[in-house]
Amino acid sequence: MKLFSNINFNKLKEGLAKTRDKLVNKIVETVSGKAKLDEEILEELEDVLLSSDLGFDTTEKVINNTKIKLKSIKDRSQDSILNTIQEELTNILLENYKGRIENEIDKFKPYVILIVGVNGVGKTTTIGKLAHNFKKSGLDVLIGSADTFRAAANEQLEIWAKRAGVEVINGNNTTDPSAVVFNTLQAAVKRKADVVIIDTAGRLHTKQHLMEELRKIDKVIKKVVDYGPNETFLILDGTTGQNAVIQSENFNQVTKLSGVIITKLDGTAKGGVIFQVSSKFNLPIRYIGVGEGIEDLQDFDPKLFVSALFSKT
Numbered sequence: 480m481k482l483f484s485n486i487n488f489n490k491l492k493e494g495l496a497k498t499r500d501k502l503v504n505k506i507v508e509t510v511s512g513k514a515k516l517d518e519e520i521l522e523e524l525e526d527v528l529l530s531s532d533l534g535f536d537t538t539e540k541v542i543n544n545t546k547i548k549l550k551s552i553k554d555r556s557q558d559s560i561l562n563t564i565q566e567e568l569t570n571i572l573l574e575n576y577k578g579r580i581e582n583e584i585d586k587f588k589p590y591v592i593l594i595v596g597v598n599g600v601g602k603t604t605t606i607g608k609l610a611h612n613f614k615k616s617g618l619d620v621l622i623g624s625a626d627t628f629r630a631a632a633n634e635q636l637e638i639w640a641k642r643a644g645v646e647v648i649n650g651n652n653t654t655d656p657s658a659v660v661f662n663t664l665q666a667a668v669k670r671k672a673d674v675v676i677i678d679t680a681g682r683l684h685t686k687q688h689l690m691e692e693l694r695k696i697d698k699v700i701k702k703v704v705d706y707g708p709n710e711t712f713l714i715l716d717g718t719t720g721q722n723a724v725i726q727s728e729n730f731n732q733v734t735k736l737s738g739v740i741i742t743k744l745d746g747t748a749k750g751g752v753i754f755q756v757s758s759k760f761n762l763p764i765r766y767i768g769v770g771e772g773i774e775d776l777q778d779f780d781p782k783l784f785v786s787a788l789f790s791k792t
């Protein structure tokens with residue numbers, strides 16, 4: 480497989496401008512001009528992290544680790560303190576990092592990816608972008624349109640699939656998502672597709688309903704490929720801050736998530752939520768959305784992400 484990397488550092492940097500402003504520039508302000516690093520500065524730093532959507536536990540972790548590390552470092556210059564915080568933020572994301580998904584895909588045929596998330600977070604758009612990325616890696620991709628709740632859902636998915644140059648299996652007017660999933664997987668096995676991506680509805684009314692629906696889909700997947708699904712990715716809208724945390728909590732309770740994709744990181748000041756979601760739920764961030772175009776789903780790399788966030792130019 481040729482590995483296709485969709486990381487555009489400049490685009491990432493641009494997209495993170497508002498989060499940088501809220502998080503990193505505030506950290507710099509707090510640290511700069513201070514003679515020594517004392518409790519007062521640490522408390523100020525804590526406030527900056529808390530107000531940047533990192534949440535209490537993740538903030539404590541970053542602050543405590545920073546404290547411990549700085550104790551063993553002689554150099555207390557502003558740069559050294561900033562580097563330490565940058566390192567600790569990176570470590571938060573590295574804790575659950577799983578690397579490139581392409582390293583796993585070869586081991587299963589088809590590799591089955593289920594996409595879940597509440598309505599409007601960017602599931603369908605992300606599937607189009609994902610299909611495009613996989614296609615560029617030379618993989619044969621099939622999409623299953625299991626959002627049977629909304630009439631226009633098929634059409635939107637078809638448009639994205641066309642852009643990506645991949646095929647969609649839809650329900651031919653069936654209202655049963657599981658039936659679509661079954662047909663998609665059978666088709667994938669038959670033509671020896673490399674990857675199957677399944678779109679689901681975000682509009683289920685109750686947690687109970689959602690749980691039942693996802694359980695049914697899971698069962699149907701296993702009927703065709705007993706190892707599946709390989710991934711259940713939760714899509715979160717990065718602009719929603721704490722709501723993204725609540726959604727993670729809810730989905731984590733009803734299904735076994737394997738990773739998170741955070742969309743709309745372009746232009747939001749709430750990108751700090753990425754640290755909280757990863758750390759609180761022990762989930763790897765697998766991709767990030769940085770725009771509405773087909774090229775705008777980037778592989779997630781913790782070091783690059785935090786470097787882009789801390790980038791001065």
Ligand SMILES: Nc1nc2c(ncn2[C@@H]2O[C@H](COP(=O)(O)OP(=O)(O)OP(=O)(O)O)[C@@H](O)[C@H]2O)c(=O)[nH]1
Pocket residue numbers: 596597598599600601602603604605626632680681682742743744745767768769770771775
């Ligand atoms: N700026 C920006 N917009 C995005 C991104 N990802 C998705 N969007 C926009 O978010 C809106 C909703 O996207 P959809 O893909 O339709 O969301 P969905 O989760 O499938 O929605 P439902 O099917 O209604 O549940 C669209 O207008 C997308 O263009 C992103 O990374 N950046």
Ligand SMILES: [Mg+2]
Pocket residue numbers: 602603604626632
């Ligand atoms: Mg959709």
